[in-house]
Amino acid sequence: MTRRKYVVGNWKMNGLSAAIGEAQAIFAAADDHAVVDVAICPPFTLIGAMVAAAPGKAVGGQDCHSATSGAFTGSVAAAMLADSGASVVIVGHSERREGFAESDADVRAKAEAGLAAGLSVILCVGEPREVRESGGAIDYVLAQIAGSVPEGFDPHRLAIAYEPIWAIGTGLVPTVADVAAMHGAIRGALTARFGGAAEDMRILYGGSVNGENAVELLGAGDVDGALVGGASLTAAKFVPIVEAAATL
Numbered sequence: 001m002t003r004r005k006y007v008v009g010n011w012k013m014n015g016l017s018a019a020i021g022e023a024q025a026i027f028a029a030a031d032d033h034a035v036v037d038v039a040i041c042p043p044f045t046l047i048g049a050m051v052a053a054a055p056g057k058a059v060g061g062q063d064c065h066s067a068t069s070g071a072f073t074g075s076v077a078a079a080m081l082a083d084s085g086a087s088v089v090i091v092g093h094s095e096r097r098e099g100f101a102e103s104d105a106d107v108r109a110k111a112e113a114g115l116a117a118g119l120s121v122i123l124c125v126g127e128p129r130e131v132r133e134s135g136g137a138i139d140y141v142l143a144q145i146a147g148s149v150p151e152g153f154d155p156h157r158l159a160i161a162y163e164p165i166w167a168i169g170t171g172l173v174p175t176v177a178d179v180a181a182m183h184g185a186i187r188g189a190l191t192a193r194f195g196g197a198a199e200d201m202r203i204l205y206g207g208s209v210n211g212e213n214a215v216e217l218l219g220a221g222d223v224d225g226a227l228v229g230g231a232s233l234t235a236a237k238f239v240p241i242v243e244a245a246a247t248l
């Protein structure tokens with residue numbers, strides 16, 4: 001089967017109400033490129049307003065708690081994201097794994113919670129710079145996959161995002177050959193575990209994707225789209241990435 005291209009904006013901790021107009025502009029432009037699935041993951045505070053302003057579009061959270069409810073001050077449950085109109089959740093972003101000490105087991109539990117709440121999940125993996133430089137990147141990422149990807153899900157509802165930590169927000173990107181090698185290794189690990197269902201799972205690249213490098217990076221083998229940070233905050237920067245994906 002052919003996997004549809006998927007371009008996702010991760011707004012991180014950026015965006016006040018005034019930014020909703022950018023999301024509307026992004027989704028409107030994306031309508032011209034129906035071969036590409038587009039989602040935006042704003043801060044929790046904007047999800048409801050974004051869903052209201054862009055009905056039927058894919059809006060997501062950037063994290064969820066693994067529990068369904070309870071005494072977890074400051075956290076948001078997956079069912080709460082769904083209740084606010086979200087259809088997607090990112091789990092295991094390196095900024096959560098590093099900054100909030102999330103383990104593979106934590107990420108797996110969050111992914112399971114997202115799937116149980118009816119969301120589709122984007123599960124992030126990626127190596128730090130010293131691991132890339134020591135030649136251990138593929139082993140490192142495959143261990144994250146083994147530890148954090150759950151069992152028994154609809155493959156269409158779980159995407160992997162490979163985001164080398166050293167490429168996030170730095171303007172540095174891996175070579176196309178390195179991206180293709182990593183994505184091929186991830187596909188191989190998913191196939192070993194899930195058989196033919198792995199063919200339906202999308203593997204996104206993330207880390208300093210922009211309108212200039214998108215065709216090259218998204219055209220690499222086994223790359224099914226992009227998870228975009230800084231360049232997803234405005235339509236002017238994000239739409240060219242969607243357009244690039246539409247050409248592939």
Ligand code: 13P
Nearest residue numbers: 010168169207208229230
């Ligand atoms: P940048 O696109 O800003 O490098 O961020 C990538 C990222 O972390 C997306 O989740």
